[in-house]
Every structure is written in C-alpha cells, then in structure tokens.
Amino acid sequence: MSRKKTESKTSKFPSPTNVLILGNGGREHALGWKLKQSKHVAKLYFAPGNGGTSGVGGLGENVDLKIEPVNTKHCDAIDYFVRHHNVGLIVVGPEDPLAGGMVDRLQKYGHRVFGPIEAAARLEGDKAFSKQLMRAASIPTAEARVFTNLDAALTYVESRDTPVVVKAAGLAKGKGVIVCDDNEQAMAAVREIMEDHAFGDAGNTVVIEERLSGQEVSVLALVDGRNIFVLDPAQDHKQAYENDTGPNTGGMGAYTPTPLMDDAMLTEIERDVLVPVVDALRRDGIEYKGVLYAGLMLTAGGPKVLEFNCRFGDPECQPLMMRMKGDLFLIMNAVIDGTLDEVDLSWDKRCCCCVVMASGGYPGKYENGKVITGIEEAEAAGDGDVFVFHAGTTRDKDDQVLTAGGRVLGVCALGDDLKDAQQKANAACDRIHFSGAQFRRDIGYRVM
Ligand SMILES: Nc1ncnc2c1ncn2[C@@H]1O[C@H](COP(=O)(O)OP(=O)(O)OP(=O)(O)O)[C@@H](O)[C@H]1O
Ligand SMILES: [Mg+2]
Structure with a gap:
C-alpha cells in the first residue's frame, strides 16, 4: 500500500471553483462537508441534496436538476447549469447514475467529473459480469x-445440498440479494x-452462489487508472x-x-483483489477511475469478495x-488526472463511529415530516469531534429540519x-430528537 504524503501541486487550480454534487444521501453531505474545507472550493451545489446540504447554516445550495434516469434531457440541463455557475468539478455519488x-x-460535454465511466461501473451494476x-x-x-x-x-437450486444466496444481477437499490x-x-x-420480477429488469439475470460465513469488511480504494490507494x-x-x-x-x-x-491483510487484498480487477478491466480497454469498493467476507478459507461497488458506501463514507x-x-x-501519487492521502489516526438514526418502522413503512431537534446541540457538545450528516431530511419554509426518508441522520x-x-x-x-427515532447503540460490537 503506497501512502505517499508529498506536497500537493496546487498551481493547477489558481482560483477557487464551484462544485456540483449529484445525490441526496448522507454520503453526499459528507463529501460536500469535506470538499468545503478545501481552499480551492468556492460554492457547493447539490442535486437534489437534502436538508443538511442547504438552508441556514447549510453547506451550499440545493438545485432542481434530475439525475435519474440518465438521458439527454437531464444531462443537457446539468450541462447548462454547470456552464452558467462556474462549476469546475462534478461529483457523482450514487450507483444508478x-x-x-x-x-x-x-x-463528453467537456466537464471534469469524479466517478467511473459506465463500462467500469458495470462491476457493480452487473453482478454476472463482475463474477465472470x-x-x-x-x-x-x-x-x-x-x-x-x-x-x-x-x-440448479434443487440439486444443491448446501445453502445458497440468490442475487438479481442488476441494480436493485440494495435489496436484490436474498440470503437463503x-x-x-x-x-x-x-x-x-x-x-x-420483484426488481424489474435487474432480475432478468440471476447469480446463485454458495453461502459463505464470516465477518464482513468493506475495503475502499481510490483508483486513478494507474495508481491504487x-x-x-x-x-x-x-x-x-x-x-x-x-x-x-x-x-x-x-x-x-x-x-x-x-x-498486511490490506496489502494482500490490494495484490489479490484490487490490482487484478483493475488490470482485467484495462485489458478490455476499460480504465477505472473513481472509488472501487470491495465487499469482503472473512471466511475460514481466507477473505472472499462478495461484491464490488463503484462508489463510496453509505454510511462508510461519512466516518x-x-x-x-x-x-x-x-x-x-x-x-481524474492520474496523479494520485502527488496528493496528501494521510488520515487521522483516531477511530470514527457513525450511528444512523432512522425513522420508526424503517426499513418497513414509516412516516415523514417529523420535526428534528437537537442537531446543533449534539454537535456543540461534541467539542469538534461530533458531526451530524443529513440523509433523509428536508427543510420547511421556516427552515425547520424535518424527516424525509428511512435513514434520517448519520451521527459521527x-x-x-x-x-x-x-x-x-x-x-x-x-x-x-424526532418522533419515532430508532438507532443501534451497538455499532462496532462485533470487535469490541
Ligand atoms: N455469498 C454470500 N454468502 C453469504 N452472505 C452473502 C453472500 N453474498 C452476499 N451476502 C450478504 O448479502 C449482503 C448483500 O450482498 P451484496 O453486497 O452482494 O448486495 P448489494 O445489494 O450489492 O449490497 P450493497 O447495497 O451493499 O451494494 C452482503 O453484505 C452479505 O451480508
Ligand atoms: Mg452492491
């Protein structure tokens, strides 16, 4: 693992620029929060964003641009916005776009965009391709x-005498995997x-695989086409x-x-998983640039890959x-430029824990529109060590924060x-506080 800490070359960016972040989750709030700390970033725009990415004391401005489905109309609108708002970088958060x-x-419009191209994102978007x-x-x-x-x-299932996992090959909002x-x-x-067709066309192809057991670990890497960090x-x-x-x-x-x-294990994962997958894509003429996320299970027979994702995980991104x-x-x-070896990639040695506060009833039925209080107090009491990222939130006309989704906040x-x-x-x-709030107090218990 190369952990270079050379001084960044900043002359490439003589004046601050605006950034557009596509997505509306805790991940996008966290990416914006971190980007905002850069002296090279002027203003942040989020499409569509959430209650934490706009508003009084908010990070930036939410803009009404559609990011799904990916089509000419929606991309033309994004292009128009970007050209008229001095946006020098576009960050694509979620897997669907x-x-x-x-x-x-x-x-193709000439913009600088962070995230893998379609052919590379297939590693996540098509589990049959990725398995192959x-x-x-x-x-x-x-x-x-x-x-x-x-x-x-x-x-095939009938002929099996050990448990299997059935997976819709396409994207199914994280619900297409059934462990049996x-x-x-x-x-x-x-x-x-x-x-x-519970997951529509995403289930036209299924992957049926042996059920493994062990602890799960997420290994994320930045890939610039040449370097893997x-x-x-x-x-x-x-x-x-x-x-x-x-x-x-x-x-x-x-x-x-x-x-x-x-x-040592991370070095092994880099050598046995990340390098081979990036090389295999390159042999097919596909350059991987962006976040490559390997979901691993630590089995008795060593670490095995459960899946690849082509973006930061949510909530892993927040901590x-x-x-x-x-x-x-x-x-x-x-x-984007293939120069990961030139930037500071050092990390705070401390540990970070993110606890998701969800709406009562989630992941089943839940109600939106509950008033959320105490966020600022929680951050203030944390003395700089606590930050609350919004996910399923919105603001009403009085700038009150309301719940607007299953996973509401990521408290880090x-x-x-x-x-x-x-x-x-x-x-x-x-x-x-918000009515019906639920969260787990035991995040990290498996290793404590
Ligand atoms: N072969 C397997 N054996 C045992 N459990 C598995 C296996 N494959 C997947 N799982 C379980 O199912 C979960 C989801 O699987 P997978 O990561 O492939 O789905 P996903 O929908 O792409 O998830 P995500 O939303 O995290 O991208 C895994 O985190 C793991 O707990
Ligand atoms: Mg996945």
Missing part, C-alpha cells in the same frame, strides 16, 4: 452460477426475482436491530478503521471523511478508540 453512464456523458471477471482473474469469491432461464435456475437457509427459500427467491478498512452494520437482528437495511452504522484487517486529512478537492482531481464521532467513538456517537444521538 454511474451505471447509467452519467460520467461518460458529462465528460473475478473468475477470469482468479480473484477469491463465492462459487457461483449465472442464469437467465427460470427453469434452469430452479433445477434452505432450498425452499432459494426456490422462492428465484421465483420472486425471475417470475414476479487503499483506504482504511470499514465495517458496516446492515441489519436493523442490535446484535445484527431484524431485516436488512441500507446500513444502520459503520466505523473505521476496523481491527479485522491489518496492514471516512471525518478521518481524511488531505484536501478532497485535490484528491478527486488527482483521480471521532474517538481515541472504537469504544470512545461509539460512546460519543451514542451520546450525540441521545441529544437529537
């Missing part, structure tokens, strides 16, 4: 078969995806309730670094941004160790 070719299109590529590059991953025919998939205990569940999962590993908590019980969610919290992976010391604007530009705290960070984050959550 990336997989839909947003970066390719905006680059891993197999060809001998990257450790679960054994799998790919099906486009319902009967063939059902016959037995064949009956697996058959039902196959039918749900291929027959009932591995970030400190993170662990997220997908299940709704404490002790990893309850339904699967978009993520109820995350912390970094995690002791589950030391530097990572809290610990990043360098200038994110320069780092993103270095990714830095601490000397994980226990300290977790305690501070939980204490901050206790100062924040």
